[in-house]
Amino acid sequence: MALRNGDRASALDAVKRMHEDGRTHLEIIDEVLVPAQERVAGLWLAGEWSAEQQRLATSINEGLVHWLCSFSPPPPSDRPLVVVATVEREELPALVLAEALGAAGYRTTVAGGDAAAEDLLRQVLTRKPRALLVSVARASSLARLKPLLGHVRATGIPVVAGGAAFGGDPQRATAVGAAAYAASVGDVLALLEQLPRRLPPATPEPPSPADLEAAWLNDFRHEITPYVLRALAARHPAPRRARWWAELEDLVDHVLGCLAASLVTGDETIMVEARDWLTRVLEARGAGADLVAEVWELLAVPLRGHPLARVHLAGSAAPGGATDGGQTDGLTTV
Known part of the structure; x- marks a missing residue:
C-alpha cells in the first residue's frame, strides 16, 4: 500500500519493523522488495499504474535498498573489488546484485546510473577491479553499452553482463563486448572464480x-x-x-x-x-x-x-x- 500511495515514510517504517523483528537485510531485499518491484512492473505493464507511479515506487524501493545496505558488514580490505555498473537511470538491479556480492565476501561499488559513460569508464580504469559486472534491464540500453565495453576490453578487465535486456541469450552479451553472460547471482559468483584476473587486451574494432x-x-x-x-x-x-x-x-x-x-x-x-x-x-x-x-x-x-x-x-x-x-x-x- 505504501508503494501504491508513493509514501516513502510508511514504506521505510514497514521495512524498519521487519528489520527490528529479526529479518536480515538480505531477507528483506530478496523476499519483500524484489517481489514488490515485480508487482510494480506488472501493474504498470497492465495499465493499472501510470509511468509516474511506477517511477516513484521504484525510487522508493531504491532508497530502501540503500538503507538496508547500511547494515552490511564491510568485507575485508584484501578481498577482490568488483564494480557493478548500469547504463540506465534506475539502479535497483545493480544495487541488489552488489549487495548479494557483498554478502559473498566481495568488495563492491555501484557505478553508472545517470553518470556519463566516460565517467563510468574512468572509475573502472582508476579502480582496476577484479571484474566489471554490467546489469542491463532494458534492451534499448544495449547499443549504448557496446562502445563502453570495447574500451574496457582494451584494459583486459573481465566484463560479465546480465539482466533482462539479454533475454537469457549469452550471444547478446558477447555481441556488445562482454566476456561472459550471467543469468543469476550464482552464475556471477562462479564466473568470478573461473575467469582469469586479466584477459588478453583487445583493441576496439572499427564500427561496422x-x-x-x-x-x-x-x-x-x-x-x-x-x-x-x-x-x-x-x-x-x-x-x-x-x-x-x-x-x-x-x-x-x-x-x-x-x-x-x-x-x-x-x-x-x-x-x-x-x-x-x-x-x-x-x-x-x-x-x-x-x-x-x-x-x-x-x-x-x-x-x-x-x-x-x-x-x-x-x-x-x-x-x-x-x-x-x-x-x-x-x-x-x-
Missing part, C-alpha cells in the same frame, strides 16, 4: 555499418520520436485526451533504442519482442489495434538512407514470432 546506423539512431532519437508523435497527432483527433498519449513519447523512444540494440547485436528478435511489448502496453491503455502498425510505418520514414535499420524494422512487422515481450525480471518495466 550496423554499429554506425545504431549510433545515428541514438544520436537522433530525440528528433525521430517527436516526428512520430506529431504525425500521430495529425492522424488522430484530440490524441492528448487518449490515455495512451501520455506515455507514448517514452514508448517510441524505447522502440528506437531497441532498434539500435538489434543492429549492434545482430539479433532481430529484439525488435519482435519490442513490437509485442508495445502492443501489450498500448492495448492495456485502450489504444486501437492499428496504432502499433502506424508507429512502425512512421518510424520507417526517417530511416531512409539507413538500409540495415529498415530491414530490422520491417522484419519485426511480419506476422508471427510472438514472445512474452515483457522484458521484466521484476526489477524493471520495459
Whole structure:
C-alpha cells in the first residue's frame, strides 16, 4: 500500500519493523522488495499504474535498498573489488546484485546510473577491479553499452553482463563486448572464480555499418520520436485526451533504442519482442489495434538512407514470432 500511495515514510517504517523483528537485510531485499518491484512492473505493464507511479515506487524501493545496505558488514580490505555498473537511470538491479556480492565476501561499488559513460569508464580504469559486472534491464540500453565495453576490453578487465535486456541469450552479451553472460547471482559468483584476473587486451574494432546506423539512431532519437508523435497527432483527433498519449513519447523512444540494440547485436528478435511489448502496453491503455502498425510505418520514414535499420524494422512487422515481450525480471518495466 505504501508503494501504491508513493509514501516513502510508511514504506521505510514497514521495512524498519521487519528489520527490528529479526529479518536480515538480505531477507528483506530478496523476499519483500524484489517481489514488490515485480508487482510494480506488472501493474504498470497492465495499465493499472501510470509511468509516474511506477517511477516513484521504484525510487522508493531504491532508497530502501540503500538503507538496508547500511547494515552490511564491510568485507575485508584484501578481498577482490568488483564494480557493478548500469547504463540506465534506475539502479535497483545493480544495487541488489552488489549487495548479494557483498554478502559473498566481495568488495563492491555501484557505478553508472545517470553518470556519463566516460565517467563510468574512468572509475573502472582508476579502480582496476577484479571484474566489471554490467546489469542491463532494458534492451534499448544495449547499443549504448557496446562502445563502453570495447574500451574496457582494451584494459583486459573481465566484463560479465546480465539482466533482462539479454533475454537469457549469452550471444547478446558477447555481441556488445562482454566476456561472459550471467543469468543469476550464482552464475556471477562462479564466473568470478573461473575467469582469469586479466584477459588478453583487445583493441576496439572499427564500427561496422550496423554499429554506425545504431549510433545515428541514438544520436537522433530525440528528433525521430517527436516526428512520430506529431504525425500521430495529425492522424488522430484530440490524441492528448487518449490515455495512451501520455506515455507514448517514452514508448517510441524505447522502440528506437531497441532498434539500435538489434543492429549492434545482430539479433532481430529484439525488435519482435519490442513490437509485442508495445502492443501489450498500448492495448492495456485502450489504444486501437492499428496504432502499433502506424508507429512502425512512421518510424520507417526517417530511416531512409539507413538500409540495415529498415530491414530490422520491417522484419519485426511480419506476422508471427510472438514472445512474452515483457522484458521484466521484476526489477524493471520495459
